Amino acid sequence: MSLVPYPRLTPWVVRLSAINVVVLLLMMTVFTSPSVVATLAFDPRVALARPWTFLTYAFLHEGVLHVALNTFALVVFGPAVEERMGGRSFLLYYLYCALGGALFTMGLSGLIPTAPVVGASAAIMGVLVAYAICWPDAELIAFPLPIPIKARTLVLALVGISVVLAFLPLGSGIANGAHVGGALFGYLFFRLQAISHHAPTAAARTVPRVVMVQSGSGEQARHSAPVTAPQQRRRAAADPVAAEMDRVLDKISAEGIESLTADERRFLFEVSKRKQDELH
Helix, strand or coil: CCCCCCCCCCHHHHHHHHHHHHHHHHHHHCCCCHHHHHHHCECCCCHHHCCCHHHHHHHCCCCHHHHHHHHHHHHHHHHHHHHHHCHHHHHHHHHHHHHHHHHHHHHHCCCCCCCCECCCHHHHHHHHHHHHHHCCCCEECCCCCCCCEEHHHHHHHHHHHHHHHHCCCCCCCCCHHHHHHHHHHHHHHHHHHHHHCCCCCCCCCCCCCEECCCCCCCCCCEECCCCCHHHHHHHHHHCHHHHHHHHHHHHHHHHCHHHCCHHHHHHHHHHHHHHHHHHC
């Protein structure tokens, strides 16, 4: 599996996972009345009369297996995305994708019958899309497949399956429409962000600097030649650790080292220590 910059748990991944688990426990022990679930679940037929359900549904789950699967996906893919986006932006993005799942489900309900929806799957699909966009070539092991699969391929496959199932009246009980909505809104977020930062008349930017890159052969840190934007994009796809280093160095160049967060400083220290160990 290709390395990602921050495999450890991050604050909002932990908090969101804990909220999902605690809410499930409360629904199983204290708030056991079906009316409570009906009040918080997203039902397209009455959603406009219950606007809070556009978000509250994402914190309800049908059982232990349901919350376990969503929590597992969040813990695996969420930390790298949160570290890339920042905690506040990650939380808003998570809620935004949950909202996207509800809105898409409402639109879909005009075409086919749609049952009330619960679960964080729409938000989780948005996190998967963000991961695939940031690290498209990261290799993952997806059980039961016996070979590594690239993140981009895995996420495209999952979205494709959800699209097909969303329009089939199978009655599986899985909110495939919400999955598609979360993924679609996540993609649109990054697409619109890229458009807003696009400068068609600007020349390719060169960044002469010292860059430490990960190498399986223990290659030493080296002074790089001027790096153009296309080269940076290729490097980001091939090595997410080097891509994160590029981002941090860009931030230092633009705003000064004082602008780095505690996590970014820790990342620089860890990469530097790793390179020193390789040299000795």
